Amino acid sequence: MQQKAVWFMLGVLLGSLFFIAAELSNNISGLGQKNDVQVEMLDFQGHKVFLLYGTLEKPLTPVLISQKMKNIMELSKSRYKMYALPIETPSTKIVGYGVKISQDGSVEVNIQRVVADGIINITKIHENLKKWAKEPFQRLPDIKAERPIGTPHGYEVKAIKSDGTETLLAQDTSEPYWHNFGAVKDEVFYPPYGDIYAKAYYWGLWNDNDPNREYFMVAGDQYGTGAYYRSDPGYELKNEWGYSNYLPYRNYEGGIYHKWKLETSLLPNLEEVEPGTPLDGPATYQLSIGYGGVSLPLVVVVPSYGMYTAVDQSGARVKWGLNFDMYSNSGKYSFQTRVASVGSVSESALKDGRWHSIVETDYEVTFANPLHISDSGTAHVGWIWMIKVG
Known part of the structure; x- marks a missing residue:
């Protein structure tokens, strides 16, 4: 923009x-x-x-x-x-x-x-x-760039049209930044198995000197604390907090999904995914994400059995899989993690004055009985971020 x-x-x-x-x-x-x-x-x-x-x-x-x-x-x-x-x-x-x-x-x-x-x-x-x-x-305040992007001072970027004439695309550098559009929280109360919560912030890259693409990000805040995917198993809700309508079910497995290819007319692309590598065992680490030199800290907690990332580039979607050791603290008690992704769409297609589906965010967790895995229940939340320009 x-x-x-x-x-x-x-x-x-x-x-x-x-x-x-x-x-x-x-x-x-x-x-x-x-x-x-x-x-x-x-x-x-x-x-x-x-x-x-x-x-x-x-x-x-x-x-x-x-x-x-x-x-x-x-x-x-x-x-x-x-x-x-x-x-x-x-x-x-x-x-x-x-x-x-x-x-x-x-x-x-x-x-x-x-x-x-x-x-x-x-x-x-x-x-x-x-x-x-x-x-x-x-x-949330805007997240400023770590470095400018664009063309060096005094230079221009031009495109040659089919008729041989030139058109100016960009001139000099710009200071891109992520502007916060807002936050979404979704939760479901699911006795006797457990409850799940999901919250994410939505960002748009502004002043990026790209006349063809609009960039969006699903992530947290600039402090690495503002978004989460959380599950509260029945085990904790019953034994720690005394909720009688819950039973001692535990976190078993789950998945977080970001789906960018909702409207093919927008020519959507999946640009970045974090965390980008699988991890085994309980761990916390910090990384950065942000197209065009803009960074955002991201603290990721991994369950005891592990967390993996599966990317479908052609489908512009990503899944973060969660596998829990039901006898560990991450299986018996509240667990939350954070992930992020960046996608882009055609700027001209987006700005046609209609409502458009940008990205779908989904979260699901299966709570299971450690004595009988088939005795289980799966809770789901999810939403689509809708935008209209003009």
Whole structure:
């Protein structure tokens, strides 16, 4: 993206948020009446919140959430509009969805799921969603480049068209940086087996001097602490915290997925993956990721049996596989790890004024009985990052 587009977007974002609030005050009842879904708008200092509530009898669906979010986001006059679209996962129901919109246009999304036939206090889940809504918006600063990219000072990059004329592509160097679009959190309460949580931040590379490609990153924050994929097995929830509706199941195996090839018309590419090498045994290490000389620290925790990375370059997707020793601490107690990837799409295809699916993030964990492995349950969460430009 070019620098002038960055400043244009920021200016429009700052000037349009209160327009969103005013318009939604007039339209919120209409948004909430269709399909009997309750939509609540909350106004706090520094951010607005929109909450969607579902129940076991009338859960939220991806189609319904997409409809509501597009209605809400279309009221914004900002150039970049974005939200997270949950995917349906086996044996679970979506009972809560919340989005915070900050004054600069970045977002936070919170998705709440429950097991379809479990004994769950839906009212408590909705109360927790309201509590989250009141928390201050955690706006992450941009991550600046370690080194400039582009052409040396005084040089130009030109392309020759089919008619023989020249066109200027780039001139001089630029200082690229990752701009934070927002964060998404998805969780499912899955008694008697365990609970899982996933949270990731979404970044876009700005001022990169590439007129053809848009670069995006799914990762944490610049401190290496802001994103995680976490499982809480029934063993810990029952024995340590006394939750009676859980049984002593343990972490058995799992997988984290980043899928970039959702729309072939966007010409998506998988650019970078971290961690890029398999590790065996419990370990923690730090590395950097970032296209174009921009780095981001990443701390990765590996379960006792190990963690492996499988990359499908043609499919623009990656899987981080988790194998647990059920008798170890990582099998019996809360476990969390962090991963990251970078993808790119065609800039011209992205900026056609339509909603586009950029990347799907999925997380699943199987909890098993160490005495009978077949006695197991698998929990899933996942969503698609949606962006509209123009």
